[in-house]
Amino acid sequence: DTGVSQNPRHKITKRGQNVTFRCDPISEHNRLYWYRQTLGQGPEFLTYFQNEAQLEKSRLLSDRFSAERPKGSFSTLEIQRTEQGDSAMYLCASSPLGGVDYNEQFFGPGTRLTVL
Amino acid sequence: AQRVTQPEKLLSVFKGAPVELKCNYSYSGSPELFWYVQYSRQRLQLLLRHISRESIKGFTADLNKGETSFHLKKPFAQEEDSAMYYCALSGKGAQKLVFGQGTRLTINP
Numbered sequence: 517d518t519g520v521s522q523n524p525r526h527k528i529t530k531r532g533q534n535v536t537f538r539c540d541p542i543s544e545h546n547r548l549y550w551y552r553q554t555l556g557q558g559p560e561f562l563t564y565f566q567n568e569a570q571l572e573k574s575r576l577l578s579d580r581f582s583a584e585r586p587k588g589s590f591s592t593l594e595i596q597r598t599e600q601g602d603s604a605m606y607l608c609a610s611s612p613l614g615g616v617d618y619n620e621q622f623f624g625p626g627t628r629l630t631v632l
Numbered sequence: 633a634q635r636v637t638q639p640e641k642l643l644s645v646f647k648g649a650p651v652e653l654k655c656n657y658s659y660s661g662s663p664e665l666f667w668y669v670q671y672s673r674q675r676l677q678l679l680l681r682h683i684s685r686e687s688i689k690g691f692t693a694d695l696n697k698g699e700t701s702f703h704l705k706k707p708f709a710q711e712e713d714s715a716m717y718y719c720a721l722s723g724k725g726a727q728k729l730v731f732g733q734g735t736r737l738t739i740n741p
Contacts, residue, residue: 519675549728556641558718558731559676572728607676619664619683619722621729623676 518542520624522608528630529598536594537627541610548591549621550583551607552576559607565591566613598631605629634659636719638732645709646740653704653735655693655719663721665695665702666729670716679704679717689713709739 521540529535541548547566551559562581564572567588577583580598585591595602605628609621635658645651657663665682680688682695682702693704702719716736720729 551729556733558636558638558720558733559729561728561730564728574728619681620678622678625675 520608520610520622522606522624522627524627525625526628526630528632530632531600532597534594534596535598535629536592537606537608537629538590538592539608539610539624540590541608542612542622543589544612545610545622546588546613547611548585549609549611550591550593551609553605553607553626554603562593562606595629598629600631603629603631634663634721634730636721636730636732638717638719638735640735641733642736642738644738644740647711648708651706651709651713651737651739653717653719653737655702655704655732657700657702657719657721659700659721659723661723663723665693666720666722667691667693667702667704668718668720668731670718672715676718711739711741713737714739 523538549564550562553559561574562577563583565585568585580596583593605626607626608624611621637656667679668676669679670676691706693702695702716734718734719732722729
């Protein structure tokens, strides 16, 4: 499968625990995005990487959230001291730097986080 | 402020009837507009974008800068069109997407 993959697909954790999600973009895509989607809402932007550089972060991304893309390939999103309000679907997307698909974002299946 | 508004959370039409999903946006500048679709148990995927000016699966959308709208239309709905539809915008240069809240379209047989 050459699409965007995300792991785990589901995560249940207790309040106060740390969680880490992984996203593997389409291999030739330079850009990688993280979004969060809560029930009944559209995805909301969290952060964006071009290669290994984190170019933009949303104000939604509190100090408890950190994202990395150390080698410009896969990315991780960590949430520290989780809160019940963090329960959501976390989506990853990637896009190429140029070409006909340059402004199309290809989405992964998402990681559903439930904080008890 | 960048904002996308989809006024209908739910839309239900009969098979063969025309369908229009509304989308209005707020953006200072010239945005790029998109429609993304999510079929049951599938991931979010691009349906069409305004710069391509193409018809996909019988759907079209015209960017109306005067009314700041990008409504999605199809003249004859089919049952397989039932899905969640999201309107989204981005600035020039493949930046982040700003999504509307989505419209769940149900096509009744």
